[in-house]
Structures are given as structure tokens and as C-alpha cells.
Amino acid sequence: MYQGSLDYNLKKINATDGRILWQYKFDDVIKGTGSLSSLESVGDVNMKHVIIQGSRRGYGTSLGSKNAFSLRAISALTGKEIWRYNVPQTHSVSRDVDGSPLILRDTLYAGLENGILSVLNPIKTTEDKKWHEPEVIDEFKLFGATKGKTNIVIESSPVLLGNRIFLATGAGYVYGMNLKSKRN
Secondary structure, eight states: OEEEOTTSEEEEEOTTTOOEEEEEEOSSOOOSOOEEEEOTTOOOHHHHEEEEEEOOSOTTOOTTOSOOEEEEEEETTTOOEEEEEEOOOOSSSOOOOOSOOEEETTEEEEEOTTSEEEEEEEEEEOOSSSSOOEEEEEEEEGGGGSTTOOOOOOOSOOEEETTEEEEEOTTSOEEEEETTTOOO
16 A cells, blocks of 8 residues: 655555555655556556656745655665656646546656646656656647636646546636547
8 A cells, every 4th residue: 555644655555464664755744645556658667656756846846946746756675766756846736746647558647736738758767966867758739728827736647538637627627639640
């Protein structure tokens, strides 16, 4: 069993006896549920089985900070970090990730509270930093379609219906993206 907690830790718990098998510490509280997946094209079993987990932007991290690593991939087997994603700053008042990402084959769709639906390659990562970061395939700035409103704050999880991904926002909008045309 995997549990994100307000004590900043993602925990793997033995469901039979309640023993904590491992825990990984984030920079802030975890309010949402992670997404557990087996990435199809990964050979290393420790990196194939992952939990993608979001958190708040980081205790002591201001909205304008250079880094806000609010989305991470953790090995479901070992509890070791695979990558961390620096959620970009936008006009939104948040850089948190509360929704559960959607993983289709080896592509990740994450609704970020900054108003962006990020499409990430969870397998291909950069190696030129102190951390690994997933490749950004595309970003859909949903706040641009709201006629001047910039603080739509996505706290929901993307869902798949047919060939569309849908997201709800805190401003009362529901967005649908066609997977084939990559348009709203």
C-alpha cells in the first residue's frame, strides 16, 4: 500500500502488518493520491514500476522561487527518486500538484495548479543537473482560453474518455483535449 502524508512523506506500507517498508520525503505536504504505473518500455524493474506523486510547492519555497519540485517519480519497489519536475511559474497563485497524473502507455498527463496540463515523457530524463527531470513533450496553458482569467488552479485529476482527456478547474471550467489533434 502506498500513502502520501501530511508529514511530507510518501510511504510504502505492508498492508498485512502495517510495517513501513520505505518512505520518501518531499519538500512539503502531500494532499493528493499518487499514480502507480508500470512503464512499458523500461527494462530496469526498479525504474519500471513507479509511483508519480504530487505535493505542495515546498515549505519555504515562494511562488517566485527558481525551483518548485511539486511532481516526482519514485521507484515503487525501492522508494528511490527517479526524477523530479520543476513546476513552472505562471500567473496562477500556485505551483502545487494535487491531482493524480494520468499515464497512457509511456506518456504522462499532469494537471498542475499553475493552470498547465503538462505532457511528459516519464522515461526520458535530463542528466545535466543535480537531479533528473522528465522530458516535456508539450504544455497546454489552459488559462489562455478563459477570456482574461489567469487563476484557474487545476486541482483535479485528468481523466480519459474516448480519445479526449478532461480536466476540471477551481474556476468552474472543464477542459477537454483531443489526443489526436492536441487541441481543446
